[in-house]
Amino acid sequence: MSRQLILDLKLKETHTLDNYIIGNNQLLLMLLDAMAQKQGEQQLFIWGESGVGKSHLMQAACHLASENSYSVSYLPLGQLIDYSPQLLDGMETMDLICIDDLEQVIGKPEWQEQLFNLINRVRETTNHLLFSASLPPNELDLQLEDLRSRLNWGPVISIQPLADEDLQTALQQRARSRGFELPDSVCSYMLKHYARDMNGLFSKLQVLEHASLAQHRLITVPFVKEVID
Numbered sequence: 001m002s003r004q005l006i007l008d009l010k011l012k013e014t015h016t017l018d019n020y021i022i023g024n025n026q027l028l029l030m031l032l033d034a035m036a037q038k039q040g041e042q043q044l045f046i047w048g049e050s051g052v053g054k055s056h057l058m059q060a061a062c063h064l065a066s067e068n069s070y071s072v073s074y075l076p077l078g079q080l081i082d083y084s085p086q087l088l089d090g091m092e093t094m095d096l097i098c099i100d101d102l103e104q105v106i107g108k109p110e111w112q113e114q115l116f117n118l119i120n121r122v123r124e125t126t127n128h129l130l131f132s133a134s135l136p137p138n139e140l141d142l143q144l145e146d147l148r149s150r151l152n153w154g155p156v157i158s159i160q161p162l163a164d165e166d167l168q169t170a171l172q173q174r175a176r177s178r179g180f181e182l183p184d185s186v187c188s189y190m191l192k193h194y195a196r197d198m199n200g201l202f203s204k205l206q207v208l209e210h211a212s213l214a215q216h217r218l219i220t221v222p223f224v225k226e227v228i229d
Helices: 026-035 054-067 109-123 145-151 164-177 184-193 198-215 221-227
Strands: 043-047 072-076 096-100 128-133 156-158
Touching: 026 043, 026 054, 026 128, 026 156, 043 054, 054 072, 054 096, 054 128, 096 109, 109 128, 109 145, 164 184, 164 198, 184 198, 184 221, 198 221
Parallel strands: 043 128, 043 156, 072 096, 096 128
Antiparallel strands: none
């Protein structure tokens, strides 16, 4: 089981490497797979715009490390930033520490100092650190320049957005996992008319699923127009 130390934070069971559509992110998947086995890079920083799957990949790495009997901690700073940064004390004892939403520490000097200290402590161990943010370290408005330097100690990898065919695969895979088929025509319509971030598309897919069940109707392009447009 994943060891979650703070606020009983839970990993989403659906967020695994197996069901992540890779697209042009093969190198990143290789680095994450190695890290989850306590191999490869000791520190990794991934970044990308909203909806490209940063949190999915962070939690997927935690799942895989946990399956390999390593201790993990997933820390989404979007949920934790209003707590004391002292919650990072002792975190270096975990085999894999995943810190999501790093942009949340902008304007929070105490959090930046604690992260700086955590990185230094982890470097003295064989444990691993994984960070994610919406921007690379050099573009984050950090007050503590030493933290920026530490965040660049490992590879900095951008998550590449999915091409249309990969987005369609992701949508249809999600639909099948929920027990229904999504026609190609519906996928094409959704990709043409709605924002292309996966979180938004998956949310619309859930709305369509519920409406389809409630009305006992198949999901077609006219149905999508009726329910969502």
